[in-house]
Amino acid sequence: MPIYEYRCEDCGEEFSLLILNPKVSTKVECKACRSSHTSRLLSRFAYHQAEASRVDAFDPRKPRGDSFYRDDRNIGLWAKKRAKEMGVDLGKNFDETVEKARTGKFMEDFEK
Numbered sequence: 001m002p003i004y005e006y007r008c009e010d011c012g013e014e015f016s017l018l019i020l021n022p023k024v025s026t027k028v029e030c031k032a033c034r035s036s037h038t039s040r041l042l043s044r045f046a047y048h049q050a051e052a053s054r055v056d057a058f059d060p061r062k063p064r065g066d067s068f069y070r071d072d073r074n075i076g077l078w079a080k081k082r083a084k085e086m087g088v089d090l091g092k093n094f095d096e097t098v099e100k101a102r103t104g105k106f107m108e109d110f111e112k
């Protein structure tokens with residue numbers, strides 16, 4: 001069953017909704033304030049699934065070419081893989097740091 005996450009643009013409320021037929025776009029009402037000014041969010045669950053399989057598929061012993069480093073989704077992958085192998089929990093802060101590095105926000109913060 002596809003469950004989508006929505007955010008209300010008016011009050012900021014986030015909620016998830018079971019969508020039976022995604023092809024039919026219906027106006028989604030905010031559960032908190034009844035506003036129809038809502039937007040669908042990328043499913044966090046789906047994102048983390050993709051990330052997990054990416055880490056699993058990553059082999060640190062294989063040589064990495066230029067294309068590997070050009071794909072900014074691979075930033076932090078090596079560290080995550082190593083941490084997983086060693087059974088280390090890098091924690092939420094590490095994820096955030098990687099996310100910042102990927103979006104370039106890390107450098108902005110650094111320069112402040």
Ligand SMILES: [Zn+2]
Nearest residue numbers: 008011030033
């Ligand atoms: Zn709302």
